[in-house]
Amino acid sequence: MKAVIMAGGFGTRLRPLTMNIPKPMVPIINIPIMHRIINLLKKYEITDIIALVYYYPDVIMNYFKDGKDFGVKISYVKAEADFGTAGSVRNAAEFIGDEEFVVISGDVLTDVDISKAIDYHFDKKSKATIVITRVKNPLQYGIVIVKDTGEISRFLEKPSWGEVFSDTINTGIYILNPFVLEFVPYKQEFDFSKNLFPILLEKKIPFYGFITENYWRDIGTLTDYLEAHLDCLSGAVSVEIKGEKIKTDKAVIYIGENSEVDGFEKFSGVVVIGDNTKIGKDVKIVNSVIGSNCEIGNECEIIDTVIWDRTKIKNYARLTLDVIGYDCVIGERVEINENVFISDHCIIGNEAKLMSNIKLWPWKVVEDGSVLSKSLVWEDKWLKELFTDSRVSGISNIEMTPEFGAKLGAAFGAFLGQGKTVLVSRDADNVSRMMNRALICGLISAGLDVDDLRIASIPMVRHELRSGRYAGGLHVRKSPVDKHQTDIIFFDSNGMDLPVSKAKSIERLFFGEDFPRVPYDKVGNINFPVRVTEGYVEKFLSSLNVDLIRKQNFKIVIDYSNGVAVSILPNILGQLGCKVVSLNAYLEPSKLTRDEIEFKKAIDELAQIVTSIRYDVGFMLNPGAERIWVIDENGRFISNDRLLSVVVKLFLEAYSENVKKIAVPITASYEVDLIAKEYGVEVLRTKNSHYGMMEIVLKNPDVKFVGGTKGGFIFPEFLFASDGMFAISKILELMSITGLKIGEIEKSLPKLILKKKTLSCPRDLKGKVMRLATLETEQYRRQLIDGVKIFMDDLTWVLILPDRQKSEIHIFAESDQEGKVEELIEIFSEKIENWMKS
Template sequence: MKAIVLAGGFGTRIQPLTNAVPKPMLPILNRPMMEHIIIKLRDELGITEIGVLLYFKPEIIKNHFKDGKDLGVKITYFLPDDDYGTAGAVAFAKEFLDETFIIVSGDLVTNFDFKNIQNFHEKKNSKLTITLTSVENPLQFGVVIANEDHRIERFLEKPSWGEVFSDTINTGIYIIEPEVLDLIPYKHNFDFAKDLFPLMMKQDIPLWGCSESGYWRDVGNPESYREVYKDIFNGEITLPYKGYAKEIDNGIVYSESGVKLNKKVRVEGTVILGKNVFVDEGVTLKNCIIGDNSKIGKHSEIIDSVLWDDVKIGVKVKVNNSVICNDNIIKDESKIPFGVIMAEKCIVNKKVSFEKDIIMWPDKEIEASSVVSANIIWGNKYKSSIFEDGAVVGRTNIELSCEMTTKLAEAFGTILPQGCNIYVSRDYHKSTFMLKRAFVAGILSTGVNIVDPYNVPSNVMRQALSKNEDVIAGVHLRQSVFDPTQTEIIFFTNEGLVLDSKLAQSIERIFFRENFRKVKYDEIGSITEDKNLRELYIKAIEDSFDKTLFKNCEQKVAVDIMNGSTSDIYPRIINELGIDNIILNAHRREKGKSNDIVKTQENMQHIVRGLNLDCGFLIYPNGHKLQVIDNKGELIYDYKLLLIVLALLDKSTDRKLKVILPAWAPDFIEYDHIEVYREKLSNFKAEQLKEYDLIADTDGHFAFNEFGLNRDSIFTSFKILELLKKSGKKLSKLHKDLPDFCYKGENIPCPSSLKGKMMRKFLEDGKDKKISSVDGVKIWMNDEEWILMVPDQHNEYLNLYVQAEDEKSAGRIFYSYQDKIEKWISE
């Protein structure tokens, strides 16, 4: 048998540990992670011929392992000339792979019994065997279901929480027969999970799953790297130590050559010292690893921590549960007690204190006596992704500093064609004015041109973006509606849709690697102004409606602009359409103060009642969300507003309309002229959305295809007035006529580590009932009552939605599943 070790990944999620080295070279017990894999292949399977697939920083791996002779193996390197995916990369080694071979990633730590996997493969006479295991958080892996005979029946690569159907995952360890390589096209992007496995299943070639229950950890982020060491010291996995063992005090020290360990050193647990390490008197070492050529000053403490090579620790320094990378200097009396990740070549001056879980990027210097309370680049805690649903959100001038914003712009500009045009717009706040300037500088440096519409609502820019073929993308900066200390930077495609997850990941990869495109001085981008977007938008809405329809009616409306960017747009449109109106809070509010939504709703209810108006609208500050008060002064809940709009559409048309809603939208009403589709509302292309007349959700967001594919509360408000006029109905009547039912959404705390288990438990619980897994898991109690569970993508809780005939029935369903969830979590 031969082996292929995959060693080409960028290590984006584990930044900044991989800033200077590829992920397989991260040290575990003072030897690269990948070296442990090679030793395991040699010792357990007797493999001596190993192919290593390279891509990112290949010279570092080659320089360390050379031809493999020092490890008693022969290594052959393969370096594809492009990124061809996991299977496509293996195809480069096709001539080498002339017998059964095993594929293992070079960036994992495991004690799986490779011999057992080999025996399973041979017993099943398998062409391709996938090693499976159960994990707490399956999001970053391929989720798998196999039957009782271990044949794989279902496979989903890197799902969202709403798509997870099991906590059994593909570990990326495969045993393959060479003829399978004939299915992989040469020099094409081809992935095992996305392409090869579905192809084999389509051709009815069995995929077999060998389940292993030992230790397996994909070292994907800094926290998981730290956890590996905790597991080693706790005895959950045993790996070979380097050096000679010696018992000292209450511990054992493994030392390599050249170590100078003062006799007055206190030792607890296991300590591993690399070559030429110097430890001075009075030092306490507990469950720690110290790399080559490092020095520890007098009376310092290194506890539950990893120090890489050439680290200099001063006098009376405390390091606890932290990772300190190469070439760092930490001076006297500094305290690093709560899990710091410090990338290489940093200088920490005297008496610096770090707070919990700080990430420090390379080449930083901290002034003496500083208190470090935030990451020194991004975020108040480690994030595997800086994007959330096409946006980057952070505290202004803290996470979203000018430096951070410029780098983000450079990364975005790098994925765009040089010389293209993009819109960059903002609201009127000082914070977005500042950050927009930083963003503009970054974009221009990549040779991308900016069309500047200044301060307009995001829906105005998106409308223009979808119409202007000369502009290929858009970015909008705005202050958060709910937290004025935060700024949101939202990215849009040329179709006016938010950036999908694939593009966001591409930007992140460039951001973390800082692999920005730098153009020559005469290729720097230019800025042009376009102040016509507002006028074009106003005209587009006015042209969408029959003015005589409104002028001949007696509708009286109150509108709260909520001090938003629509303040110089909405009043002009409503007056031009001839609608009798009262406008509230149309002035701009520069001072940072969040909107009190409940108070705003209550004020509007009093106004509509007191003045006997036909309705009241709340237009959220950037024009993306709408709330409505009926003519009796009752707030229409968002999900009921959706049902009212659908009812109005159904009564106003003779043709068949197509509407797309999220999986959790109420579904107990049948319509004569509306065909409703329920899908996962993300990563759609414009061509797909154009098939639908309305895209909506249960949170007050509506996009009418006749005007555009983007959420727009301004257009929606006038569309509702038009439909009311045509129907001759009052809002309160439509509100009252909704069938009696109960619809509620709640969230239940759940650690991310257990979300996969919850999805599996829900599926198992609903196996005898009607069930759907379009987004999350929906279980029907009867024809109209159901519960839907969708794990939240970004927070540690589960979203539960219940539809039932009344409050009592909804409570019974909800609380029964709440009890089940609590029980499943505690198991």
């Protein structure tokens, strides 16, 4: 059997360590990762190897040559472009032949028993078999769900938490029949996970998953790289360690040929020393790896650290939890704190101090006595993940700093490409203004032009992005839920929230810190567009029956929440003939975030005013003008779930003859379905996110309305996203058409009991809980759109949904009987607690 090694990885997230070498050549315990993969294949008598190379191919080819010195035969296939994983293998089809073959990544650390996976593949008569394993955090990988028979039933590439149905993930190790390559186009970008595997599922081609209990780790980040070494030293993974083995009371030492050590008294744990290395007197080394041809001076301290070949560390230096690249010089009495990653050919002067969480690019020099430090509070928090969906959030002026903003702007610019134009905006908060300007600096430094709307609503930004003039956009705001936080929201060229796949691409650029800085004469321009508000208002009013609304002479109370709508909506309501009492109708940054007590007080005040002056309805907008809350004509607050039912009733009463489908999130009450059934309208379900609501509008033109459970409503004839200002105006139009008031409708609707409970769940256990939830509810009718939704009967259901950001799992339950709801929540709370403990 032949093997194909995917050896084209850039190793972006491992930079600066991979600035001069491809990711497969990064050493693990002094041996390149790809060398270890070849040893693993050879162990199972797979010696005919095809290496697919792309980035720094000569480094790989010069090391392995034809493979003879390693006991294998290696053929190389160079790609002239990035054809994706499956496309790259298809490009090597002539070398593969007509027999089954193994595909394995050249940059993972594993001791998986490949022979067992191969036997499993043939026993099942499979055309494609994925080796899968279980991990604590599955977000970075492709999730695989298998039936009891081993057949793969579902595959999801790099999901959000709401899409996590299991903690079993794709390892990137496959046993394939060449037949499956017939579905892969030649010399086109095509991935196994995104493209080929969904085709196999759709065509019901035999497709199986082999679960391994062996060690597997993707060396995806610098933290992964360090932890992989500690796993090797602890024995968690079976790897070859070269050198003579010496045991002392406190240590196990592997020492290479021609190396000299002046005493092992201060060694502890497992220590690996390469060939031709000299270590001085009284050196303390704990759980560390020293490369070949290194020199370590007297009385140094090296703890949990990896040092590559040909590096010299002078007397009295102290290093803890660091990685030092090739050919570096670390001066006397240097102190290097935790999580410092130094690339090749760097020189650290005598008595210099490097603070935690620093990266040094190749050939950098730190002068004698210098203190190299950054205020990188955010580095710990954002060491692996930056985005939550399309949003980056952090503590204002601590995590959200100008330095961070400029770096993030440069990463976004590098992703979009030089010469493009980006639309930016913000709310009235001072930190938002600061971060907006920092992001602009990063963008123009990458050679992009910026159109700055300054203070604008999010719906207006989305509307302007639809013009087709922009490569993307972003909006900076004070967090609506935490007054100490700032949010940065990213949009694609169509005004949609940036998809997870693109967000992860920006993350890789951000963490890699490899941003192209354009020459001075290519730095981008900053422009301030005109007539944006006028264009928005024109489209807004053209999407309404203005004359009909004007005839009603509506009297309404609006709480603007001190947000951006105050600069736009009064003019619109005036043109709609409304008599308006306005509350909090001025921009005030300090009041953009309300806590629960402040929110309730504002709602009570709104309700009191509506009833005391006998107005038709009261509305409250959130500061970003995306969502609304409603007080009916009787002064009653309509909860978000109930408001959705009310607006659905209004919409279908007005337009049912022209509506075939509407959509609501997976968490929405079944009341919506009961109402829609009266009008013969189909209800589609979306993921529990604004992106999911927008996505269904763009994918399904028959959907004429999407209602959320948090006060957001989408009317596609105007905009594909929720706009609170338009929602208010549209509700007034629906009331005009039907002649109905909010309170009248609410009283007439069916009423079910919907409750929610939130359980604490460590992030590392969320995947496991969702896997067991999926497995143990197979006998029920279910929806796996977002979380696991289980139907008990026509009116009774329960939903298990992991939180996208927090270490929590939410349980939603609904029924026509309160006792059933309480019972379901209790039953599934107990199940989740047990799943976490199992």
